Amino acid sequence: MKKIQVVVAEDQAMVLGALAALLETEPDIAVCGRAANGREALTAVGKHKPDVLVTDIEMPEMTGLTLAGEVKERYPQTRVMILTTFARPGYLRRALDAGAKGYLLKDRPSAELADAVRRVHQGLRVVDPDLALEAWDSGPDPLTERERQILWRAGEGKSSGEIAEELHLSEGTVRNYLSEAISKLGASNRVEAARLARSRGWL
Amino acid sequence: MKKIQVVVAEDQAMVLGALAALLETEPDIAVCGRAANGREALTAVGKHKPDVLVTDIEMPEMTGLTLAGEVKERYPQTRVMILTTFARPGYLRRALDAGAKGYLLKDRPSAELADAVRRVHQGLRVVDPDLALEAWDSGPDPLTERERQILWRAGEGKSSGEIAEELHLSEGTVRNYLSEAISKLGASNRVEAARLARSRGWL
DNA sequence: CCCACCCCATGACAAACGTCATATCCCTTT
């Protein structure tokens, strides 16, 4: 009997180790590689050619979402399962677009992990049903690239002037984009807009 | 040989299960209880009287910090070890004030967890050395209670007017407090101030 | 008792922010 070979990517070392321990308790699963960021994960996948890659989203070096895209392209025999804290419609959408086969939330019971790995390994899709619904009716990302860049910086506390300088724009233009973003999101100021966009996975 | 009895509290079910699995791999440690929030953790401690409580900080119902205080007071034979993502001086300080014996970060290697549990069980203190230093030179929380309340709301995107109404203050007063907080923190606007305070564990 | 330190308020001013109208340029789709 051949075990399912899994690589796990997660930037919090403690959680990485714990997840690996959790998977190792399953008789039919073996953790053949661990990675602390996206880049490491990509090389680990290249080296071990695992059946499944379980990866977090927010990681240094390379996002789990970009990672999913790369793996899909370069090692299509490895199926990707996202394991994240964030129930954000935009993340789910991007993950599926990038070719991920599964999207599991970290607040699901730990018993589901092994099961999800098995299903993904069998070629099935595993997507949190509540989240899938929410993704549906929250609609697509309404922001343009520029609006995203600017809203992101505004959310970090930068002033319009600073943002303008950073992106080589006029200050008025920056204010225009912010105004546009605020109205698209139905917010009442830049901070609320940034929080809203973030919570939907659009930033 | 008696195993060290441990209760684990962590709001992300998947991580909770994984941490428990990690601890269970140790021959001298037994996980006798699990909790998904502070209140559950408190009753679990009351029921099992464990040697060590390993707990996250940011949880629903009751923070790990308040929890630490309660446990210290009601079940002093149980030693508390904080296990958190956040390297925030303010959190560390509050944890120690509340009687916690250990403060471990989730980005430490998973091998350290069992070790830290053993040490805490023996009555030793376990504190991340880098963080302890940072806590030292970042000084104590300079904010007053009011400033904290107001800065918190400002960080959520509320306007001065909204905050004033919510707290039954005049708008000018709110602006005064914000100005004071901004200057205390060396920030250049409310958003940056909120981010700064948050990153130090003062919000 | 006085001093320090919260709490709360007002008024005034400059700077930053949010909105709107308007305009050009460029690219893609019809």
Next chain:
DNA sequence: AAAGGGATATGACGTTTGTCATGGGGTGGG
């Protein structure tokens, strides 16, 4: 060719924010 949309800009307007000076009241420690 026309229409749409994104990127960029300007000017003008009112609102919000950040600062400062200056006041009042409360509480607790020396």
